[in-house]
Amino acid sequence: MTNELAILTHGLTKSYGHDEVVRGLDLSIGRNRITAFLGRNGAGKSTTIKMLLGLIRPTAGSGTVLGKQISDAKQNREMRKRVAYVAEDKPLYSYMTVEQTINFARSFYSDWRIDVEKRLLLDSELPANRKVKSLSKGMRTKLALLLAFARRPDLFILDEPSEGLDPVGIEYLLRTLVSSSADGVSIFFSSHQIAEVERVADHICILEKGCLLMDASVDQVRHSYRRIDMVFPTPPSERDFRIPGVESVKTAGHQMSVFASRNAEEVVERAHSLSAVSVEVAPVGLRDVFLETVREN
Amino acid sequence: MLWYKAWLETRSRFLTSLATLTMFSSIFVHHALYIACMNTLPCSEEIKSSEWRSEFHRLLFINQQYVVIMWILAVVLLAMGGLVREKALGTSSLTLTLPVSRARLMRVRVAMGVFQAIALGVVPWVSVFVISSRARMPISITQVGSYVLLLIGGGLVYFAMAILISSLITGEYTAPALTFGVVLLAAMLFDNWLRRFNVWRLVTGDFSIDRNTFLLSKHLPWPGILASLSAAALMLLASVMAVQRREF
Amino acid sequence: MLFKLNTTTGQPLYLQLMQQIRHATETGALQDGDQLPGIRTLAEKLVVSPNTIAKAYSELEHEGLLELRQGSGAFVCVKRRIRSLTDSVHVARRRIRDLIDRLRDDGLVDEEIRRAFEAELFFTGEIARKR
Numbered sequence: 068m069t070n071e072l073a074i075l076t077h078g079l080t081k082s083y084g085h086d087e088v089v090r091g092l093d094l095s096i097g098r099n100r101i102t103a104f105l106g107r108n109g110a111g112k113s114t115t116i117k118m119l120l121g122l123i124r125p126t127a128g129s130g131t132v133l134g135k136q137i138s139d140a141k142q143n144r145e146m147r148k149r150v151a152y153v154a155e156d157k158p159l160y161s162y163m164t165v166e167q168t169i170n171f172a173r174s175f176y177s178d179w180r181i182d183v184e185k186r187l188l189l190d191s192e193l194p195a196n197r198k199v200k201s202l203s204k205g206m207r208t209k210l211a212l213l214l215a216f217a218r219r220p221d222l223f224i225l226d227e228p229s230e231g232l233d234p235v236g237i238e239y240l241l242r243t244l245v246s247s248s249a250d251g252v253s254i255f256f257s258s259h260q261i262a263e264v265e266r267v268a269d270h271i272c273i274l275e276k277g278c279l280l281m282d283a284s285v286d287q288v289r290h291s292y293r294r295i296d297m298v299f300p301t302p303p304s305e306r307d308f309r310i311p312g313v314e315s316v317k318t319a320g321h322q323m324s325v326f327a328s329r330n331a332e333e334v335v336e337r338a339h340s341l342s343a344v345s346v347e348v349a350p351v352g353l354r355d356v357f358l359e360t361v362r363e364n
Numbered sequence: 365m366l367w368y369k370a371w372l373e374t375r376s377r378f379l380t381s382l383a384t385l386t387m388f389s390s391i392f393v394h395h396a397l398y399i400a401c402m403n404t405l406p407c408s409e410e411i412k413s414s415e416w417r418s419e420f421h422r423l424l425f426i427n428q429q430y431v432v433i434m435w436i437l438a439v440v441l442l443a444m445g446g447l448v449r450e451k452a453l454g455t456s457s458l459t460l461t462l463p464v465s466r467a468r469l470m471r472v473r474v475a476m477g478v479f480q481a482i483a484l485g486v487v488p489w490v491s492v493f494v495i496s497s498r499a500r501m502p503i504s505i506t507q508v509g510s511y512v513l514l515l516i517g518g519g520l521v522y523f524a525m526a527i528l529i530s531s532l533i534t535g536e537y538t539a540p541a542l543t544f545g546v547v548l549l550a551a552m553l554f555d556n557w558l559r560r561f562n563v564w565r566l567v568t569g570d571f572s573i574d575r576n577t578f579l580l581s582k583h584l585p586w587p588g589i590l591a592s593l594s595a596a597a598l599m600l601l602a603s604v605m606a607v608q609r610r611e612f
Numbered sequence: 613m614l615f616k617l618n619t620t621t622g623q624p625l626y627l628q629l630m631q632q633i634r635h636a637t638e639t640g641a642l643q644d645g646d647q648l649p650g651i652r653t654l655a656e657k658l659v660v661s662p663n664t665i666a667k668a669y670s671e672l673e674h675e676g677l678l679e680l681r682q683g684s685g686a687f688v689c690v691k692r693r694i695r696s697l698t699d700s701v702h703v704a705r706r707r708i709r710d711l712i713d714r715l716r717d718d719g720l721v722d723e724e725i726r727r728a729f730e731a732e733l734f735f736t737g738e739i740a741r742k743r
Contacts, residue, residue, distance in 0.1 A: 099663075100661070100663055101661050101663070117457070117612075120460075120461050121460070121461075122456075122457060122460055122461070122611070122612045123611040123612065124611060140465065140466075140608075141465075144463055144464070144465055145463075147461055147462070147463040148463040152457075152461045154457040154458065154461075156454050156457075158454050158455040158456075158457050158458040159455070159458065160369070160372075160455055160458075161453075162372055162373065163369075163372065167368075167372075170365065171365045171368065171369060174365040175365075175462050175463055175464070176463070238659065241659045242656050242659055245655045245656055245659060245660065245661060245662060246652060246655070246656050248655070248661060248662050248663070249651060249652035249655055249656075249662040250652075262619075265619040266619055266659055266660055267659065267660060267661050268661065269661045269663045269664075285624075286624035286625070286626065289619075289622055289623060289624050289625075290622075290623075290624055292622075293622070335735070347731050348731070348734065348735045349622070349731075349734075350620065350621055350622020350623070350734075351622070352619070352620055353619075
């Protein structure tokens with residue numbers, strides 16, 4: 068049962084009229100790891116997630132979550148018993164109190180853990196009898212996340228979980244994610260906070276304009292992506308650096324900066340063979356990897 | 365705990381309507397008794413002649429006219445909300461990702477509404493019965509039962525119509541406004557061309573009332589009631605299908 | 613145990629952790645038989661994916677530095693290489709001190725010296741690793 072992928076899609080597409088929000092998406096998200104889903108606003112992340120959870124129907128393509136077909140209402144419902152989802156806007160019923168909300172959510176899931184619920188409630192300092200409509204944004208976020216983290220499902224799907232949290236809250240969130248992952252929960256979350264993704268994600272997927280641009284392990288990205296800054300005696304030609312793995316080349320006078328997703332050594336060798344005066348190789352942070360990948364597209 | 369949620373969502377509308385309907389009926393009947401019993405309560409035996417009785421029953425018939433208006437208003441408002449409205453409020457992604465089917469979500473909401481509609485029909489008339497009994501102007505339980513049956517049996521179609529419209533339209537004010545518009549329009553159109561099929565007249569007892577005694581006939585318009593309930597069932601089915609098809 | 617993982621160095625976190633554990637055993641911060649924190653505990657403490665910790669422990673077990681006992685955790689098993697390595701480190705430190713003095717005499721400022729060290733270390737280390 069743990070052989071199946073957490074999420075698998077084939078050619079998943081969603082169009083609204085002529086507007087293709089998600090195009091032919093082939094996602095393959097593994098179990099027992101933390102996968103981050105990156106993308107600009109409007110890239111199609113939330114639409115994809117909504118299709119996975121049966122909120123909207125794909126225009127084309129298919130998908131499974133925990134082995135269950137997303138387009139089959141009954142299977143999707145079965146799957147939702149084992150998936151905890153928190154939407155981007157952290158929806159809650161404004162007329163319920165904190166306690167009523169928790170009691171409500173708890174009644175639907177057999178994987179609810181009361182001990183964890185009590186601890187999270189204590190840590191979050193949420194007032195049990197206050198109505199949701201009177202809560203601050205940060206408190207609403209904490210409550211919405213609590214409803215998911217008090218469970219032990221097979222998969223968490225979180226859309227921008229850290230939005231609305233202060234740094235202490237974010238740290239607590241990451242620690243909770245990591246703890247759940249150690250329990251065997253697969254985690255799939257979208258985020259704009261690259262710094263937090265860099266720390267906890269095992270794997271990243273980058274979505275841009277409805278297409279999957281990258282699907283790689285973070286270790287692999289850290290290991291392979293390099294920026295090579297070189298200075299030449301005479302202004303270099305970009306053509307000399309059309310090496311596989313080179314994603315972009317920038318020249319300014321005698322200086323050249325190469326952004327490579329792999330094969331940095333070949334770039335260095337080429338630079339030396341062209342008598343470079345200075346060659347510096349530096350690692351590339353995930354933020355720059357994201358920006359370059361999206362820009363190049 | 366879907367029932368609990370449905371209750372929390374409709375609680376204030378329901379209780380306000382219940383209070384209004386019950387208070388109105390109670391006060392109206394109390395007044396009617398004063399008129400019928402020549403300003404002395406409890407009623408003296410001489411007063412309870414057939415003339416005053418039929419006067420009293422005529423006033424009960426008038427009570428039903430008002431009750432019908434308020435009841436329809438109440439059930440239309442109770443039918444508002446639901447998943448489509450939740451989408452506008454932003455909570456549909458919470459409700460719809462619960463491990464329950466959309467049909468079940470609808471069923472609970474509709475059932476809660478139906479129970480509330482029944483209560484809104486029964487309680488005011490029960491208070492009428494109690495008040496008039498204590499004033500020693502008893503009315504037969506069959507009469508009360510008939511008014512309630514006409515109201516609910518015939519009137520649930522209005523509730524179903526409101527559910528259908530609220531399953532198609534997101535606006536907080538558009539949905540009830542449209543429903544009231546349809547209700548009024550239907551009443552007027554039917555009255556002009558299809559009077560015999562006008563649900564409004566069925567519900568108010570217009571088809572069943574004896575104009576001399578102002579008692580409802582023992583033979584209730586069952587075909588009419590069944591037709592109305594069938595129409596209600598169809599509309600509710602259409603509502604469920606609409607919600608199942610919709611994208612959230 | 614105090615570990616610090618840096619997401620900006622271009623080195624996978626599990627490799628960094630492996631190096632830091634190895635370094636700890638070399639300097640004697642971790643002795644033979646010491647128990648390392650459990651995967652979940654360390655993951656929560658460092659706020660990194662448990663897979664990172666698991667991979668590091670697993671690789672070190674491969675190398676023979678750690679022994680993973682079912683249910684109990686990860687235990688250090690270090691041979692008697694410690695002393696000679698600490699000596700090498702002392703020698704290295706002395707050599708580096710001399711080199712830095714000479715570079716300063718040449719006119720380089722500390723910041724330039726640091727950058728040169730980092731670039732050389734990083735790059736040559738990579739080449740060596742990839743070979």
